[in-house]
Amino acid sequence: MIQIHRLLQLQKLDTEIDEKKKRLGDVLKAQNEPQALQTTRKKAETVTSDLKTWIGKHTELTLEIEGVVTKTKSSEERLYSGEVTKPKELAELQAEVEALGRRKMLLEDEVRQAFGKMEAAEEGKITLDEELETAVSSWDSQSAHLKAEQNKLALSLHKLMQTRKAKAAIINAASMKEYDHLRKQKNGLAVAGLRVNMCLGCRTTVSANKAREVDEGHVVYCGGCGRLLGSV
Ligand SMILES: [Zn+2]
Structure with a gap:
């Protein structure tokens, strides 16, 4: 019979259980960090690493210029010291000072470029950090809602299954x-x-x-x- x-x-219970299980699955899936946030995070990491690179490059070039300046100074001192008298040696010193001057100009050009890149990376970092912060906080509140719904669903499912067990036992x-x-x-x-x-x-x-x-x-x-x- x-x-x-x-x-x-x-059936009413099972339908409700099925719906809640499906929703729970969706809620769990939705708690994965969204693609857009992952992309922003990645971009922020890249620009931070770029900034570090350009700061390093800028420091390196600045130090190299300082080295060239020191070397130029000592060569010039020697050139005009009166201690060097041989024309060949004087000519060599003169050539060295000139070469150092060219090197310095080249390095100064590079240091300007590095500075420009550094500034651009700094600006980019500020923008992206702000973007990331906004995205993270919006995602945090969204995922908090999802987490709350997940807990509610789990609790509700637990109760429904208990009721189902009791109902099924008398069939x-x-x-x-x-x-x-x-x-x-x-x-x-x-x-x-x-x-x-x-x-x-x-x-x-x-x-x-x-x-x-x-x-x-x-x-x-x-x-x-x-x-x-x-x-x-
Ligand atoms: Zn029918």
Whole structure:
């Protein structure tokens, strides 16, 4: 004997459980950090590393210029000291001072470029850090909501499953077998509600006779979808 009324109650619970499980899955998935935030984070990391590189380069070049200046100074001192008298040596010193001068100009050009890059990276870093901060805080509040919903769903599912266990325990084996079979066959819905002669499982209308039988608690299958019908 199929216990249609109890199966309808069980179906209502299972439908709710299925919906909540699906939502829980979505909520868990939605808690992965969004792509846009990951991209901003990556960009901020890149610009920070660029800035570090250009600061390093700028420092390196500045030190090299200082070295060239020192070397030029000592060569010039020697050149004009009067200690060097041999024309060949003097010419060599002169050439060295000139070469150092050219090197210094080149380095100064490079240091200006490095400074420009450093400034651009600094500005970029400020913008991206702000962007990242905004994105992180907006994501934090969003994920806090998701986390709260997740906890609520988990708690609710726990209670529903307990209720389901109790309800299922008082249903006979034949009914459960038919119910489980139909659940598998009919996309999770074994018992469809019947409202004003319409099967809520497939939206077809059943005859007045059938509807009456359903109301009286008889076991009736929908001619449209083959589900058990329960009066709601
Ligand atoms: Zn139907």
